[in-house]
Amino acid sequence: MNYKMIFKVLGYILLIIALGMIPPLLISAINKQTDMISFAISILLTVLTGFVFAKIPITKKKIKAKEGLAIVTLGWIFASLYGALPFYLSGSIPSYVDAFFESVSGFTTTGATIINDIEVLPMGILFWRSFTHWIGGMGILVVAVAILPMMGTGGFHVFKAESPGPITDKIAPRIKDTAKILYGSYIIITIAEFILLLFGGMSPFESAIHTFGTLGTGGFSTRNASVGAFNNSYITIVISIFMIMSGTNFSLYYDIYKGKWKEVIKNSELKLYLGIIGISVLAITINTNMSLYHNWFESFKHSLFQVSSIITTTGYTTFDYEQWSTFSKGILFMLMFVGGSAGSTGGSIKVIRILALIKLIKRELTKILHPRAIVSVKFGDQPVSEDTLLNISSFFMLYMVIFIFGSIIISLEGIGFMGATSAVAATLGNIGPGFEFVGPTHTYSDFSIFSKLLLSFFMLLGRLELFTVIALLTPKFWRNGL
Amino acid sequence: MNYKMIFKVLGYILLIIALGMIPPLLISAINKQTDMISFAISILLTVLTGFVFAKIPITKKKIKAKEGLAIVTLGWIFASLYGALPFYLSGSIPSYVDAFFESVSGFTTTGATIINDIEVLPMGILFWRSFTHWIGGMGILVVAVAILPMMGTGGFHVFKAESPGPITDKIAPRIKDTAKILYGSYIIITIAEFILLLFGGMSPFESAIHTFGTLGTGGFSTRNASVGAFNNSYITIVISIFMIMSGTNFSLYYDIYKGKWKEVIKNSELKLYLGIIGISVLAITINTNMSLYHNWFESFKHSLFQVSSIITTTGYTTFDYEQWSTFSKGILFMLMFVGGSAGSTGGSIKVIRILALIKLIKRELTKILHPRAIVSVKFGDQPVSEDTLLNISSFFMLYMVIFIFGSIIISLEGIGFMGATSAVAATLGNIGPGFEFVGPTHTYSDFSIFSKLLLSFFMLLGRLELFTVIALLTPKFWRNGL
Numbered sequence: 003m004n005y006k007m008i009f010k011v012l013g014y015i016l017l018i019i020a021l022g023m024i025p026p027l028l029i030s031a032i033n034k035q036t037d038m039i040s041f042a043i044s045i046l047l048t049v050l051t052g053f054v055f056a057k058i059p060i061t062k063k064k065i066k067a068k069e070g071l072a073i074v075t076l077g078w079i080f081a082s083l084y085g086a087l088p089f090y091l092s093g094s095i096p097s098y099v100d101a102f103f104e105s106v107s108g109f110t111t112t113g114a115t116i117i118n119d120i121e122v123l124p125m126g127i128l129f130w131r132s133f134t135h136w137i138g139g140m141g142i143l144v145v146a147v148a149i150l151p152m153m154g155t156g157g158f159h160v161f162k163a164e165s166p167g168p169i170t171d172k173i174a175p176r177i178k179d180t181a182k183i184l185y186g187s188y189i190i191i192t193i194a195e196f197i198l199l200l201f202g203g204m205s206p207f208e209s210a211i212h213t214f215g216t217l218g219t220g221g222f223s224t225r226n227a228s229v230g231a232f233n234n235s236y237i238t239i240v241i242s243i244f245m246i247m248s249g250t251n252f253s254l255y256y257d258i259y260k261g262k263w264k265e266v267i268k269n270s271e272l273k274l275y276l277g278i279i280g281i282s283v284l285a286i287t288i289n290t291n292m293s294l295y296h297n298w299f300e301s302f303k304h305s306l307f308q309v310s311s312i313i314t315t316t317g318y319t320t321f322d323y324e325q326w327s328t329f330s331k332g333i334l335f336m337l338m339f340v341g342g343s344a345g346s347t348g349g350s351i352k353v354i355r356i357l358a359l360i361k362l363i364k365r366e367l368t369k370i371l372h373p374r375a376i377v378s379v380k381f382g383d384q385p386v387s388e389d390t391l392l393n394i395s396s397f398f399m400l401y402m403v404i405f406i407f408g409s410i411i412i413s414l415e416g417i418g419f420m421g422a423t424s425a426v427a428a429t430l431g432n433i434g435p436g437f438e439f440v441g442p443t444h445t446y447s448d449f450s451i452f453s454k455l456l457l458s459f460f461m462l463l464g465r466l467e468l469f470t471v472i473a474l475l476t477p478k479f480w481r482n483g484l
Numbered sequence: 485m486n487y488k489m490i491f492k493v494l495g496y497i498l499l500i501i502a503l504g505m506i507p508p509l510l511i512s513a514i515n516k517q518t519d520m521i522s523f524a525i526s527i528l529l530t531v532l533t534g535f536v537f538a539k540i541p542i543t544k545k546k547i548k549a550k551e552g553l554a555i556v557t558l559g560w561i562f563a564s565l566y567g568a569l570p571f572y573l574s575g576s577i578p579s580y581v582d583a584f585f586e587s588v589s590g591f592t593t594t595g596a597t598i599i600n601d602i603e604v605l606p607m608g609i610l611f612w613r614s615f616t617h618w619i620g621g622m623g624i625l626v627v628a629v630a631i632l633p634m635m636g637t638g639g640f641h642v643f644k645a646e647s648p649g650p651i652t653d654k655i656a657p658r659i660k661d662t663a664k665i666l667y668g669s670y671i672i673i674t675i676a677e678f679i680l681l682l683f684g685g686m687s688p689f690e691s692a693i694h695t696f697g698t699l700g701t702g703g704f705s706t707r708n709a710s711v712g713a714f715n716n717s718y719i720t721i722v723i724s725i726f727m728i729m730s731g732t733n734f735s736l737y738y739d740i741y742k743g744k745w746k747e748v749i750k751n752s753e754l755k756l757y758l759g760i761i762g763i764s765v766l767a768i769t770i771n772t773n774m775s776l777y778h779n780w781f782e783s784f785k786h787s788l789f790q791v792s793s794i795i796t797t798t799g800y801t802t803f804d805y806e807q808w809s810t811f812s813k814g815i816l817f818m819l820m821f822v823g824g825s826a827g828s829t830g831g832s833i834k835v836i837r838i839l840a841l842i843k844l845i846k847r848e849l850t851k852i853l854h855p856r857a858i859v860s861v862k863f864g865d866q867p868v869s870e871d872t873l874l875n876i877s878s879f880f881m882l883y884m885v886i887f888i889f890g891s892i893i894i895s896l897e898g899i900g901f902m903g904a905t906s907a908v909a910a911t912l913g914n915i916g917p918g919f920e921f922v923g924p925t926h927t928y929s930d931f932s933i934f935s936k937l938l939l940s941f942f943m944l945l946g947r948l949e950l951f952t953v954i955a956l957l958t959p960k961f962w963r964n965g966l
């Protein structure tokens with residue numbers, strides 16, 4: 003194991019994190035708020051550690067899959083550990099474990115909070131809290147492009163076969179170029195949403211915060227009542243659309259830019275993603291209109307927003323959906339296990355895997371009717387190998403295993419079934435709010451320290467596609483090649 | 485499609501069902517109860533239809549996979565349609581849809597009931613209700629041995645590789661002999677439990693009823709409070725043990741009979757099955773002792789009984805487990821998705837599949853660490869093909885898809901989340917009772933006709949291993965070869 007190289011890269015990551023703390027430092031300086039000092043100290047500590055790590059002399063540059071796994075997992079952990087400093091040092095979050103939870107929740111773009119009253123926090127802290135979403139979102143795009151395919155995991159290999167976007171060798175032969183294209187889209191969409199929210203009457207500060215939360219599919223807000231506090235249909239619709247855009251494969255924006263509309267329209271993951279959103283919005287609109295709102299536009303608006311928010315794993319709310327019927331809540335719960343598209347900032351299982359699994363089930367049905375037929379699953383014209391299908395299947399199974407055992411452990415908190423299961427689903431899927439104990443009007447503050455750490459671990463697991471983190475926990479990982 | 489042959493076989497099945505109605509007819513005759521007439525009419529109708537079908541002249545005897553699927557599915561439906569007659573004609577269940585639900589629940593060995601007061605029913609009706617469990621249990625053993633392997637489904641091909649029991653060609657080359665061996669075990673265990681329950685002070689009638697419910701892993705009782713009504717530790721323990729035995733691969737009894745203890749001990753499905761039971765009983769014993777019973781023996785007894793009852797998909801209860809903590813209830817809910825072993829009368833996903841899925845996840849972890857390694861999943865010394873693994877994966881996925889969509893549809897009844905999800909889990913897994921709306925002190929009587937029919941369909945789906953039934957619903961099935 004090339005430890006030196008691992009820590010060197012971690013050093014660079016910490017330097018980026020320190021860089022990210024400068025905007026909130028400036029904001030608190032301009033507003034002459036007390037959190038300025040905490041940012042200064044945090045930056046100092048982070049830069050110091052970053053430099054020490056980055057200066058490690060390396061003997062060999064090459065890294066293998068193993069080192070890639072270690073860098074990704076430790077990268078997120080270190081970012082969260084240091085990213086928690088401003089929360090803790092400013093006294094905004096008095097317990098370091100809580101600050102760490104909030105920081106993990108930020109960088110994994112989850113948006114689960116332990117803060118009961120966000121509105122009293124200083125502006126620098128609020129900015130940093132949401133900026134971690136934006137950094138984390140960008141981070142996951144790199145990982146999806148550069149690290150996961152190295153290990154044949156992450157659903158990206160499927161996506162590669164599916165969409166001949168900038169990912170394949172034709173357009174951008176090197177990973178760096180691909181990453182640049184994704185970043186370009188990410189930044190352009192960020193600017194677009196920021197401007198559109200300004201038009202809606204939001205302050206520049208709140209526009210930025212909610213843009214960060216949307217693009218990273220995170221969900222941290224400036225208001226206790228989340229987006230609902232603005233009570234503004236324009237803002238609701240704009241954020242809905244940008245959440246859906248952030249849950250879309252970013253390489254498709256490159257295709258659009260290149261005028262390849264045909265490829266975009268033919269993309270089967272996109273079709274399924276929009277199809278699930280459409281049907282869910284329709285079902286919930288009808289159901290909530292009958293049972294609650296008795297107003298078609300209100301029903302549609304809240305339904306569109308909540309469906310977009312949950313499927314993309316953002317977690318913003320405009321309404322206390324606990325008041326909805328079991329039917330509508332059930333659809334939301336189901337969407338928690340769908341997630342965004344491959345190559346997006348959305349978390350959870352992801353649409354491409356759901357698509358592969360649907361095709362696999364179809365294949366098995368065909369095989370029962372024609373036992374001797376050889377049937378292969380295809381994405382577009384490309385057949386998907388049985389190995390890839392088994393990888394996707396085992397991802398799904400492992401996701402369920404962690405969800406089930408996680409829920410049982412969390413239920414030891416003495417909370418109800420919905421609270422326990424949705425807390426795990428909402429952290430593992432990087433969503434944020436769940437139901438009952440962790441519903442839209444609640445926070446994660448009442449959990450024990452043990453549960454907070456476990457849920458932080460689930461956020462990390464989910465964000466890094468399970469296997470990445472779990473491989474590190476196996477004895478085999480450490481056995482040879484140390 | 486060889487329709488003639490299908491209906492001929494259905495005719496034989498109906499004649500068997502008619503034969504099965506003779507014991508309850510005799511019981512009601514001896515006890516001079518009014519339900520005698522209803523049995524006489526039911527037998528007449530069933531025999532008539534059976535004869536008409538069985539007398540169909542056939543041109544070709546050969547049946548293919550397609551016809552096998554049709555026979556199995558239609559067989560269970562016809563048995564249930566005619567098996568419902570005594571309930572309906574005797575007036576015990578005034579609605580035919582309800583009677584059909586009860587009959588499907590019996591033959592699929594589910595044990596979900598729509599009868600609110602069982603204790604007022606005449607003895608013949610009670611006997612027939614439970615006897616359908618016993619017949620259904622025997623039926624599913626034939627299907628597992630004779631029909632499912634023909635279609636490469638049902639997990640039996642895995643089980644075949646795993647356990648060189650009487651299934652492989654060595655001992656009993658022909659399916660008939662295998663079936664005989666399974667039947668032999670089934671009948672011997674039936675007699676053993678019957679006698680042991682008599683020793684516990686149960687009447688011969690109630691001993692028979694509870695033996696039928698145990699062997700078929702059904703769960704219909706003579707008492708509203710189920711096995712808890714007897715308030716007898718001896719009976720509780722005896723039934724627990726026999727439930728566990730009924731959820732065990734029946735071919736292992738043949739191995740024991742032949743003195744092949746080594747093969748039994750080495751059987752990895754058995755180890756996992758007993759392991760899950762052991763850990764679950766331990767966890768629930770500790771948890772319920774702390775939170776509720778404050779008595780180790782009571783805690784152990786109820787925990788052992790309830791764990792055995794749910795994992796084997798029987799559904800008997802000795803205690804209103806709704807009073808347990810979310811933790812203990814969570815474990816029970818999880819066990820609803822485990823089920824019995826392959827080649828047993830238990831339903832749900834089944835231990836052999838869970839084992840294969842665990843091994844598949846392990847394989848993927850190894851592959852991430854060693855991307856170029858070729859790793860195969862093995863049962864004992866036999867490698868399992870990727871095709872089989874994909875079949876098992878897609879079964880698991882399809883099970884989840886039906887569970888999720890089923891729950892959402894059932895939630896339209898306006899019931900809570902736990903009620904809706906557990907009703908689907910308990911019918912699809914052939915268990916019987918669930919939580920809240922369908923908890924141990926409730927019945928399925930309050931569902932609408934639509935939901936009752938849908939839940940009946942889920943019982944059938946679960947019992948016949950999903951694909952068997954769903955294949956029949958695809959257009960492809962009917963397209964060619966009609």
